[in-house]
Amino acid sequence: xxxxxxxxxxxxxxxxxxxxxxxxxxxxxxxxxxxxxxxxxxxxxxxxxxxxxxxxxxxxxxxxxxxxxxxxxxxxxxxxxxxxxxxxxxxxxxxxxxxxxxxxxxxxxxxxxxxxxxxxxxxxxxxxxxxxxxxxxxxxxxxxxx
Amino acid sequence: xxxxxxxxxxxxxxxxxxxxxxxxxxxxxxxxxxxxxxxxxxxxxxxxxxxxxxxxxxxxxxxxxxxxxxxxxxxxxxxxxxxxx
Numbered sequence: 001x002x003x004x005x006x007x008x009x010x011x012x013x014x015x016x017x018x019x020x021x022x023x024x025x026x027x028x029x030x031x032x033x034x035x036x037x038x039x040x041x042x043x044x045x046x047x048x049x050x051x052x053x054x055x056x057x058x059x060x061x062x063x064x065x066x067x068x069x070x071x072x073x074x075x076x077x078x079x080x081x082x083x084x085x086x087x088x089x090x091x092x093x094x095x096x097x098x099x100x101x102x103x104x105x106x107x108x109x110x111x112x113x114x115x116x117x118x119x120x121x122x123x124x125x126x127x128x129x130x131x132x133x134x135x136x137x138x139x140x141x142x143x144x145x146x
Numbered sequence: 147x148x149x150x151x152x153x154x155x156x157x158x159x160x161x162x163x164x165x166x167x168x169x170x171x172x173x174x175x176x177x178x179x180x181x182x183x184x185x186x187x188x189x190x191x192x193x194x195x196x197x198x199x200x201x202x203x204x205x206x207x208x209x210x211x212x213x214x215x216x217x218x219x220x221x222x223x224x225x226x227x228x229x230x231x
């Protein structure tokens with residue numbers, strides 16, 4: 001298996017299992033490689049838009065749909081708490097895990113809490129809406145803003 | 147990319163923050179996006195949808211127009227404002 005793919009799978013497996021981001025050392029141990037080699041793989045995955053890294057070049061900010069940092073979009077599945085990068089990714093986590101989950105977020109204007117049960121077939125009927133300010137052609141101009 | 151309880155509240159938020167109101171997406175459509183983008187993300191053969199595939203996904207979910215075109219040049223620079231993710 002290609003080293004970058006192996007690295008990507010190790011990252012995603014860590015998020016799926018723990019809900020949190022792995023350190024470069026944890027990924028290195030998982031793929032039986034050196035830290036410098038994994039750091040280089042992180043950079044390549046960033047260039048391919050698989051990951052978004054913090055300014056230190058190695059802390060994972062995003063491995064969509066997972067967020068490496070706490071956000072207002074929290075997802076609980078099988079007792080594990082995950083953070084999503086945005087409203088879209090909040091539903092993306094149960095889709096990726098293929099597991100029932102509860103999405104906890106809020107209405108950005110009224111701050112009313114959203115507690116949404118999601119099964120493997122999706123959420124039930126809900127009148128809540130999703131809004132994105134940035135057009136699709138510009139999402140990756142600044143993915144953190146998007 | 148945010149949740150709103152109603153269209154009225156989304157309009158209020160846009161008005162107060164100075165952001166344009168974009169097409170609103172229903173929860174069933176959002177689930178379609180989440181599923182099509184991420185359902186294979188933990189698999190070895192997963193990859194991000196390419197522009198043509200993105201257009202197909204959006205169209206299948208009824209999301210059409212320049213806003214959803216990943217290669218559109220109809221919009222200017224990135225909207226300015228607070229970080230919203």
